[in-house]
Each structure stands twice: as structure tokens, then as C-alpha cells.
Amino acid sequence: MGERPVREPPGEERDLRRLVLQHERWRGRETINLLPSENFASPQVLRYLGTDLARRYTLPLDQTLHGEKVDNGYAGTRYADAIEELASRLAARLLKGTHASVRPLSGHVAAMSVLAPLLPRGARYLAVQPENGGYDGYAPGFLPAVLGHHVLPLPLNGPTHRADPEEIAALLRRERPDALVLGQSFVLFPYPLRALVEVAHEVGALVLYDASHVLGLVMGGVFQAPLEDGVDVVFGSTHKSFFGPQGGLLATRREDLFRQIDDALIWRVLDNTHLNRIAALAQALLEMERWGAEYAPQVVRNTQALARALDEGGLPMLGASEGYTASHQAFFDGEGLRTRIGTGPAGLARRLENDGLIIDLVGRVGAAEATRLGMREAEMATVGELVHRSVRGEPVAREVRAMRQRFRVPQYC
Ligand SMILES: Cc1ncc(COP(=O)(O)O)c(C=O)c1O
DSSP: OOOOOOOOOOHHHHHHHHHHHHHHHIIIIIOEEOOTTOOOOOHHHHHHHTSGGGGOOOOEEEEEETTEEEEESSSSOHHHHHHHHHHHHHHHHHTTOSEEEOOOSSHHHHHHHHHHHHSOTTOEEEEOOGGGTOOGGGSTTTHHHHHTOEEEEOOOBTTTTBOOHHHHHHHHHHHOOSEEEEOOSSOOSOOOHHHHHHHHHHTTOEEEEEOTTTHHHHHTTOSOOTTTTTOSEEEEESSSSSOSOSOEEEEESOHHHHHHHHHHIIIIIBSOOOHHHHHHHHHHHHHHHHHHHHHHHHHHHHHHHHHHHHHHTTOOBSOGGGTSOSSSEEEBOHHHHHHHHSOOHHHHHHHHHTTTEEOOTTSEEEOHHHHHTTOOHHHHHHHHHHHHHHHTTOOOHHHHHHHHHHSOSOOOO
């Protein structure tokens, strides 16, 4: 019998392993992340993502098949179903709702899960458009085109995107839309929610709040409280200012709306709900319930401190006279930046990336992940200084790596 040759993994398998390890080391250990769209999940959240739940299905049903009553399409779901129930209960509690679903696979899917069943084809809604900081998904060619809705631009004012309640009230009364969809990808300040909800309801419009960016702040008790202020449904991503696994959720106090959404979810918007994600989400919700009141205000204070450090050191930021921000994001003044350093936010982001400082290419910075890793206002001043030195051409990558070594372990968990 010949000996079996010991085989090296094929080239592409080796490449894959190397790429994953390289990413893990670079983004996980050597860089400081100032993207407002991302966060840092706890070790326990990551552990649940890699459990047996990642291989399973559950499909709660209420059907009669071949003369038998069937309450699930699959057997073997006793623990999985209890995990989902726990996660939904926690999501409802943290958002101060009576009903919640943790099934949406992302913020975009959560938006579809709400808009598709609540608004019939041909319905009209108001939503902030990308030129005012809105989510691209609400631009006419995207979700409205897919779902057969007409979207009307919701006006916001000035570079910090402030809502004028009287202007929006007049628009609501004139247009009488089927819904007012609030929420933005570029978001600094809360809406005057009660005033908007009152007029929207007066003209028969539902108020739907996309909290993708601000979910961690809302759950932590800062920024605003959509359901308490009368919003009909709140929904969004679970991985931006909220430190959950990537995914989505929704919550409401209206059982009638919840039934409509829940009945339409499976097979219209999704099928498998990714049970490992749901267990991980439950863990993150527990962490938020325990630590949110400390975490969320620290995120806002850190973001303000970072914006101030950047602005005062010579990189112009918007909103100085308004305290820069009340959220986990701050905005560069793109024009001012170009005048000062000869490049806009994209050029700046490329420059900083070489030194291990990660910002987005569209003009935002944020402190949610830095906060999760334990940084406070003093560290934000240091990060600001590293940014300025990097912009001046000093090589600061080693200092960035050394600082990141000191802030490796997630806090608030
Ligand atoms: C306001 C808003 N809604 C929805 C989404 C989509 O979220 P996800 O990437 O989780 O699908 C985003 C993503 O940036 C967003 O900013």
C-alpha cells in the first residue's frame, strides 16, 4: 500500500485563510475605527454566531397539512424558538414597545419588512432624500421602485440637516401622504418628534422611524424615544450605534400593525431568519439593558470631543455653534476641508487609512466603536492629534497601533 501524500491546502484555500487573518489583525487589532456605521460586538456575541444555531431552521406556522395541525415547518426547534422569543421580548422592552420582531436580516430588510405590508402599491410617503443626509434606499429608484411606492422628499435645512416642524407640518397638510418615514444615514440632531407625529396622525399618515444609525443611543436612553413620542413603528440595523451582530429588528406598540408586518414577513421579505444572529442579538440586548445608560451618553460625549479636537486642530467640522452633534456622528465641512488641506473627505480618508485611522469617504466620523473599546474624552483628544499629525504627513501608524493595543477589549459587557 502506498502512503497517502500529505496535501498542502489548495492555493485558494490558503489565500482565503491568509486574507481573513490579515483582515482580522488589521481591522481587529491595528487600526482605530471612526466609522459611524460600525461597532464592536462582545466576545459572547461572536461566540453565539459560531454555534449550531448557524446551521438550523425554524418556521413557525399555523396551518393544517394532510388533516394535521402544524405549528412549525421543522422539528428540532424547541430551544431556537425560545431564544427568538427571548430576543423579541428584550427588543420590545428596550424600545419601549409591546411587540417586536428580530427576524429582519439587516436595516434595509427591516425597512422592507415594515414598508411592504403597511403601504399598498401606489402609496405615497415622505422620506429624507440622500442630498439631505437620507438613506439611499429611500431614493426613488430603490425601495420605492421595488415596492411600487411614490416617495416625496422630506425637507431638512442647512448643512446639519435640521427639521423645521412648521415647514414639515405644512407639507404634510398639503400632500396628505400615507406615511412619514423618518431617519437618516447622516444624522446629528433629533427630530421634533411629538410635533411631527401630531400633524402626521391628524392627516392620517403613519409615522415610521428608521433608527438604523441611532438605535444604540435610543436604547441607551439618549437622542430620542420614538415609540414614547407616538411613532407607530421603529426599526433599523443592529450594528451601528448599537453594538449587536449585523442584522435588523423592529418594534411597535400597535398590535394591528405588528400583525400585518409579522404575517407578511416570511416568504415575502425573507425565509431563514439566521438563528445564530438572533441568539447573538439577544446577548447584545442584554448587554445594552445592563450598560446602555452608561454607554450611550459616553458615545455622544466622545463624538463631540472628537469633533472639537478635529475642528480646533484645523480640520473644519460642521455644527460648532450647535455643539457639533447630539449623536454618534459628526460631519466634516467638505468645502472647508478642501480649502485647508487641498482634499475633500475621500482624499482625507485615504490618507488616514495608511496610518490605521479609519473614517468614511463621505464626510462622517463617529466614536461608537472607540467608546465600546473604552475610550473617553481624553482619548478622543489624542485621536484628534493623531489625525492632525497624519494629515501633516507624519507617520503615526505605530502610535495608532500602540494606542489600539491599550483599547482592545470591549467594555459595557
Ligand atoms: C438610515 C439607514 N437605514 C437603513 C440602512 C441599511 O442598513 P443595513 O446596512 O443594515 O441593511 C442604513 C445603512 O447605512 C441606513 O443608514
